[in-house]
Amino acid sequence: MSTVLDQIEQQIAKLSTKAVKKNTGNIRTIADGVAKIDGLSDVMYNEMVAFPGGAIGIALNLEETEVGCVILGDVSKLKEGDEVTTTGKLLSVPVGKALLGRVVDALGNAVDGKGPIDAKETYPVERIAPGIMARKSVNQPLFTGIMAIDSMIPIGRGQRELIIGDRGTGKTTIAIDTIINQAKINKVGLASGDAKFRPVYSIYVAIGQKSSNIVRTVAALEAAGALEYTIIVAATAADNPANQYIAPYSGAAMGEWFMENGMDALIVYDDLSKHAVAYRQISLILKRPSGREAYPGDVFYLHSRLLERAARLDGKGSLTALPIIETLAGDVSAYIPTNVISITDGQIFLETDLFNQGIRPAVSVGLSVSRVGSSAQIKATKQVGGKLKGELAQFRELAAFAQFGSDLDAKTKAQLERGARIVELFKQPAFSPAAIELQVSILFAMQKGFFDPIDAKKVVAAAANMKNFFTTRKDALLTEIRNKAALDKDLEAKLQAACDEWKSGYTA
Amino acid sequence: MAAAAKQAQQLARQFFKLSVVDNVVSTDRVAGVLAYVEKHAPANAVLVLKAYHRLIAVELAKSEARVEHAGTVAPTALAAIAAAMTKKYSRPITSTARAHPALLAGLRVRVGDDVYESSVSGQLAALALSV
Numbered sequence: 001m002s003t004v005l006d007q008i009e010q011q012i013a014k015l016s017t018k019a020v021k022k023n024t025g026n027i028r029t030i031a032d033g034v035a036k037i038d039g040l041s042d043v044m045y046n047e048m049v050a051f052p053g054g055a056i057g058i059a060l061n062l063e064e065t066e067v068g069c070v071i072l073g074d075v076s077k078l079k080e081g082d083e084v085t086t087t088g089k090l091l092s093v094p095v096g097k098a099l100l101g102r103v104v105d106a107l108g109n110a111v112d113g114k115g116p117i118d119a120k121e122t123y124p125v126e127r128i129a130p131g132i133m134a135r136k137s138v139n140q141p142l143f144t145g146i147m148a149i150d151s152m153i154p155i156g157r158g159q160r161e162l163i164i165g166d167r168g169t170g171k172t173t174i175a176i177d178t179i180i181n182q183a184k185i186n187k188v189g190l191a192s193g194d195a196k197f198r199p200v201y202s203i204y205v206a207i208g209q210k211s212s213n214i215v216r217t218v219a220a221l222e223a224a225g226a227l228e229y230t231i232i233v234a235a236t237a238a239d240n241p242a243n244q245y246i247a248p249y250s251g252a253a254m255g256e257w258f259m260e261n262g263m264d265a266l267i268v269y270d271d272l273s274k275h276a277v278a279y280r281q282i283s284l285i286l287k288r289p290s291g292r293e294a295y296p297g298d299v300f301y302l303h304s305r306l307l308e309r310a311a312r313l314d315g316k317g318s319l320t321a322l323p324i325i326e327t328l329a330g331d332v333s334a335y336i337p338t339n340v341i342s343i344t345d346g347q348i349f350l351e352t353d354l355f356n357q358g359i360r361p362a363v364s365v366g367l368s369v370s371r372v373g374s375s376a377q378i379k380a381t382k383q384v385g386g387k388l389k390g391e392l393a394q395f396r397e398l399a400a401f402a403q404f405g406s407d408l409d410a411k412t413k414a415q416l417e418r419g420a421r422i423v424e425l426f427k428q429p430a431f432s433p434a435a436i437e438l439q440v441s442i443l444f445a446m447q448k449g450f451f452d453p454i455d456a457k458k459v460v461a462a463a464a465n466m467k468n469f470f471t472t473r474k475d476a477l478l479t480e481i482r483n484k485a486a487l488d489k490d491l492e493a494k495l496q497a498a499c500d501e502w503k504s505g506y507t508a
Numbered sequence: 509m510a511a512a513a514k515q516a517q518q519l520a521r522q523f524f525k526l527s528v529v530d531n532v533v534s535t536d537r538v539a540g541v542l543a544y545v546e547k548h549a550p551a552n553a554v555l556v557l558k559a560y561h562r563l564i565a566v567e568l569a570k571s572e573a574r575v576e577h578a579g580t581v582a583p584t585a586l587a588a589i590a591a592a593m594t595k596k597y598s599r600p601i602t603s604t605a606r607a608h609p610a611l612l613a614g615l616r617v618r619v620g621d622d623v624y625e626s627s628v629s630g631q632l633a634a635l636a637l638s639v
Binding site: 018019020021022023024025038039040041042064065085287 | 510517521559562563615617618620621622623624625626630634
């Protein structure tokens, strides 16, 4: 009892009897989550301001006679004339490992019903991206578990790789697959006891999505055992535009904590098209001048300052960003897609036609690129998949040409046959990423012609059978490939022998 | 409409600059501005006068310490507050008192946008936020 009284007395003692200075203003107008405020003469740009009832806002427009604020939280009880006070602080969110496995809102408050989050630190939502000298070149791979990506469009730790495509082409699936793959790698790596192993923690930022979609994503991550390595920042379509605007920056702050503390993190922004729309809405209500497609003039800076925060830091960790952009009718030359394409270090372009043809993931090899290139690949992948992109490009060219005539020479026919098998081989079901050592084994088998005698339509089944063969019967070989990360003569011989063994036992 | 408002704001600011002498709003100058506006009514005179009113009101609020209090405040205390604020803001500030029983005890002084909170209700509100 006395302890409780002591606590209260200490709290009272903390409250100084000196006068506390506050800078105040009054709401002049309020609409759609944006308030115009008279007064607040001392307010700073991006400063947090306190509204009655616990709602907080961010000062975005500092004008001669008024201050424009976006309000985060419940605006229904705010009215004209209410007093607003400055806080002298920038908006911050809780960060740290305590957030792993949790679903939080744009301010870092738990929304999953699992109780409060015991976070020890907070990071400001808006931070200046690391400078040039603090950075290190990207040369460590981040495996997505998707064969088409890991072999042809490799992603490195600290890279910004855009996932772009029309609605319903599997953009989110690629991101979720990548998160699941990180969790799988983490489990194997941490279980191995390797001191050099660096786990990758994931942050999935859902912007303007339906709540039902977010629930589905959480369930998929939970089912795959990946939620324990993941933080989900949810700003649903029902949230006000201010929350949708701030959510990616909150996620970036959470990711930066891992990076600053010598760990690696992956952040998915799903998606930045909706983020730009939320920002356009805020800007129009704030009466900022509008430009192309009614977006404000600083919409490029909106995304560049966010994506520049992804980096690999010298002597510290890394933050890899996978922003997602939704295109309309495959138009990559629209305003926001071109902006984000120019900011990122490459893009994975997903095509509706490929998706409808059953080629999933529907990655368009011709339009997709990773500017980091093979420096973010392990040697084994380079050895077995170095020429794949060229072969596939040649196949597409030949396939288009072959449509005009049936008389083809043997070499062209062989190239077409090989290309068709590569396309089939890269088909992969959702939420089942493949480990890199397994990818290397399959690609090795393909390069050595083990799939050539198999009918192209049966390649998917054959590849699944081979994966099963390797994981159940050649675990030691897979572990060796994983540890060596390169194929020497001994490993190649072992792989050849394993493929021969599979071939002898496999009947299509 | 936006252009008209901007023009009105600019004109009001010019009138406002004319109305202030040594950081103090001059009653004579304000009267002069109003007489001028009446004689040479500018376009959007209502908008201009509203903007001018707002600027003058903000400026006047900066020269006045409004002391809200629960209980009584001695005239010497009011004079001391006015002197302290004059020194702090480096401009002549007068003080006016207004009873505000909801403060429970203590004072709240408002000078322009700045509020100096030294009341029991203010401390209780801070305690409620910190718990």
